[in-house]
Amino acid sequence: MIEIAGYVLIGIGLAFSAIGIYSVLFYRDFYARVVITSKVDTMGLITVLFGVMLVSGSWSVALKLLVLLVFDLMTGPLATTGIAHSAYQSGYRIKREFGHG
Amino acid sequence: MVEFLLLGSMLVLALLALYTGPLRIAVIYFSVFSLICSFLYLYYQAPDVAIAEAVMGSGLITLLYLTALKRYRVYSVCYTNTDFPTVSDREIIEGTRKGELVREIEDFCFARELEPQLVFTPQPVSEVLQSGRHDLIIHQTGDKITIIGNRENYVIDELEMLLVLRYQDLKVLVERYGGSSEYGDDYLPEED
Amino acid sequence: MSLLVYAMVALTVLLIASLVRIIIGPTIWDRLLGMNLVTTKIVMAIAVLAVLMERSFLIDVAIVYSLLGFIASILIARFIEKKGQV
Amino acid sequence: MNTDSSETTKLATLEQTASEELISVMTGLLYPFIAVFGIYIIYNGHDTPGGGFQGGAIMAALFLARFIVAHENDLEVHFVHNLEKFLFALLLIVPGIFIFAGLQMQFPELKIPYLIFMNFLIGMKVALGLTIVVYRFGFFEGR
Amino acid sequence: MQRILNNAGFVFLLAVVWVILNESLSVFMILGGVIVGIAALYFTNRLVLKDDYHRIYRVRPLILLGYSLVLVKEIYVAGFHAMVKIITRKVNVNIVEFDTQLKDDFHISLLANSITLTPGTVTMEKSGQHLKVIWIDAHTDDSTEAGREIMGSFERLLLPSETRLGRHE
Amino acid sequence: MRTVIVSIFVAFLFAGVVFLYTVHGDTTGVDIASYYIYNFAADTGAGNAVAAIYLNYRMYDTIFEALILLVSIIAMLHFFRAGGSK
Numbered sequence: 163m164i165e166i167a168g169y170v171l172i173g174i175g176l177a178f179s180a181i182g183i184y185s186v187l188f189y190r191d192f193y194a195r196v197v198i199t200s201k202v203d204t205m206g207l208i209t210v211l212f213g214v215m216l217v218s219g220s221w222s223v224a225l226k227l228l229v230l231l232v233f234d235l236m237t238g239p240l241a242t243t244g245i246a247h248s249a250y251q252s253g254y255r256i257k258r259e260f261g262h263g
Numbered sequence: 264m265v266e267f268l269l270l271g272s273m274l275v276l277a278l279l280a281l282y283t284g285p286l287r288i289a290v291i292y293f294s295v296f297s298l299i300c301s302f303l304y305l306y307y308q309a310p311d312v313a314i315a316e317a318v319m320g321s322g323l324i325t326l327l328y329l330t331a332l333k334r335y336r337v338y339s340v341c342y343t344n345t346d347f348p349t350v351s352d353r354e355i356i357e358g359t360r361k362g363e364l365v366r367e368i369e370d371f372c373f374a375r376e377l378e379p380q381l382v383f384t385p386q387p388v389s390e391v392l393q394s395g396r397h398d399l400i401i402h403q404t405g406d407k408i409t410i411i412g413n414r415e416n417y418v419i420d421e422l423e424m425l426l427v428l429r430y431q432d433l434k435v436l437v438e439r440y441g442g443s444s445e446y447g448d449d450y451l452p453e454e455d
Numbered sequence: 456m457s458l459l460v461y462a463m464v465a466l467t468v469l470l471i472a473s474l475v476r477i478i479i480g481p482t483i484w485d486r487l488l489g490m491n492l493v494t495t496k497i498v499m500a501i502a503v504l505a506v507l508m509e510r511s512f513l514i515d516v517a518i519v520y521s522l523l524g525f526i527a528s529i530l531i532a533r534f535i536e537k538k539g540q541v
Numbered sequence: 542m543n544t545d546s547s548e549t550t551k552l553a554t555l556e557q558t559a560s561e562e563l564i565s566v567m568t569g570l571l572y573p574f575i576a577v578f579g580i581y582i583i584y585n586g587h588d589t590p591g592g593g594f595q596g597g598a599i600m601a602a603l604f605l606a607r608f609i610v611a612h613e614n615d616l617e618v619h620f621v622h623n624l625e626k627f628l629f630a631l632l633l634i635v636p637g638i639f640i641f642a643g644l645q646m647q648f649p650e651l652k653i654p655y656l657i658f659m660n661f662l663i664g665m666k667v668a669l670g671l672t673i674v675v676y677r678f679g680f681f682e683g684r
Numbered sequence: 685m686q687r688i689l690n691n692a693g694f695v696f697l698l699a700v701v702w703v704i705l706n707e708s709l710s711v712f713m714i715l716g717g718v719i720v721g722i723a724a725l726y727f728t729n730r731l732v733l734k735d736d737y738h739r740i741y742r743v744r745p746l747i748l749l750g751y752s753l754v755l756v757k758e759i760y761v762a763g764f765h766a767m768v769k770i771i772t773r774k775v776n777v778n779i780v781e782f783d784t785q786l787k788d789d790f791h792i793s794l795l796a797n798s799i800t801l802t803p804g805t806v807t808m809e810k811s812g813q814h815l816k817v818i819w820i821d822a823h824t825d826d827s828t829e830a831g832r833e834i835m836g837s838f839e840r841l842l843l844p845s846e847t848r849l850g851r852h853e
Numbered sequence: 854m855r856t857v858i859v860s861i862f863v864a865f866l867f868a869g870v871v872f873l874y875t876v877h878g879d880t881t882g883v884d885i886a887s888y889y890i891y892n893f894a895a896d897t898g899a900g901n902a903v904a905a906i907y908l909n910y911r912m913y914d915t916i917f918e919a920l921i922l923l924v925s926i927i928a929m930l931h932f933f934r935a936g937g938s939k
Binding site: 652682 | 897898899900901903904907908909912915916919920922923926927929930933
């Protein structure tokens, strides 16, 4: 029973990732792609790792996967922030910005 | 199935890393190559090598390559277009005539041992000029394309010769402004 | 356990689909985004592979990627931001 | 400690531009975790995959992560270099005594401590060496 | 002695990580975890960070636990909200700037990181208390309202941690 | 023209890799390898065959690798001495 739930979670996570990759491939605006990528990373990864935890069926492996998940949640945003900041700082702009009026 | 797909993509990435012009992009290809390589080591049950490859490929190799690349001068090109709220990358990917122009400028930079770095903004030209970050500005309004560069920039004369010869149908205009220290005081193109 | 094999195949297809963004991406930041995507897919695939082969030490490699994978993209991004300084 | 003043707490030693605050703070949070993981890889090298070289490379990657956010070269190269030479001498002596002089046959219960100790030696040596490489390349050539 | 007591929480955390990584719960492992944790913290304080770890990264552990649960919940709620917008292609990307009320640097970084983790928003820059955020669903141009809408629940959760820390030390 | 040549080359390489993988076996029946595989746990007490080999059977290998690292770092310190911040 728990295994089946795990398989279902893995499938849902893969579906999240597939939607994300579809939109990353077919959106034409760069900053939209940045935002969508962060979404794919977090949701797909969390769901798939929870599913794998349920499938594995042992506490030690599940805790190790939890440590992996926590580390990834700590470092994942850093890369996205670095990329977005680099693009903005180099002069890649969008037209309407509320901050600049 | 899994291994065939990954081996094939490794081949493609290795050849791309060999044949790309901008070397920073080749560094990225190589990084992804080492990612997939590490996963295949795991798949073939050699986890020792996989850990070593993961640590090396994810950080140390990148630093060494980037330090080596520092010898190249980065030549930043800015593509502005005030007509659209967001600049789509359609001009660059698909084989339009304007895309060819941008590609031509990139190839031109490679021949002079400069690393071109493309940036798209929808800002007006005066703001781009005031920021002072860019060496060359390609400005498009409607059909007209203006290329703006510094007067002290020795590359721009050769570029004008090249563009006048090959791109007569695109209404290309080359403008200059003077003084390397003060941007935009001499010259501001008229907005329309 | 055999269902996990299909998950592996699906992850591989997704990985190759995100390689497309690396190859065609017009600017260098698009390629960095694609690199992030590939890293995440590899982490997922290693986790699935560890459960599939019942070897828990394979997760170590995934932890290496989740701890140190951000270094490469931040280095390259800052290299461009500073116009050629590491 | 009085912290209710309006000023924010800063990382004292790391000079940083405004853009790098987030990265420097979160990387600082990660340092001890990377260190613990490197020690884990070295310590379990005789039993599970990993070992001296891999763990040492992880510790060197810690210093690489520090190179991203720190702007001053404060590595005492000559001290580190002498330490590495000393470790190399130790690396010659220990297996010389244990394997080639035949202690291995007399004390079989020392086999596993020997493996762990050797892994730690190799790990420290690789970490110091790669750290010197990273800092030299980064600060002398890159900046 | 005082310094060891100050670091006790982090040593405990590192020992837990060590035990989980080794996958064995014996007395030897737990003692080894404590020793490795003290060694790693000493190494970090003296050689890498050159500052006291517990002085920069101060947070109430219980609040952090509840915060992470709320974070996962928020990721899913905002994720389904953003998913609909992405599929129907009704995105309106924009860049907004706002200030936060938090004062501690670590708390602001935690807030910025969780803004990035939440689908639909990515932190681009942090300078002091000022955050610059890319927003996929920009429907307001008021700075305070955008800030309230993006980081409302996280900020409300983190504020008591900060005030209590300030009173205790 | 160049892209055509490169793509034909890629196709040939890919076919070659697949061919080598499917046809060529990966067994090399050497006596010493099988000896190491069957006896490493009793001889050295290690659980990981790689550690047993590089720390016991092939100790010289490890020592000279460490020597190579040391020598390369000495050379690097020597050549980078001119011009630097410290």
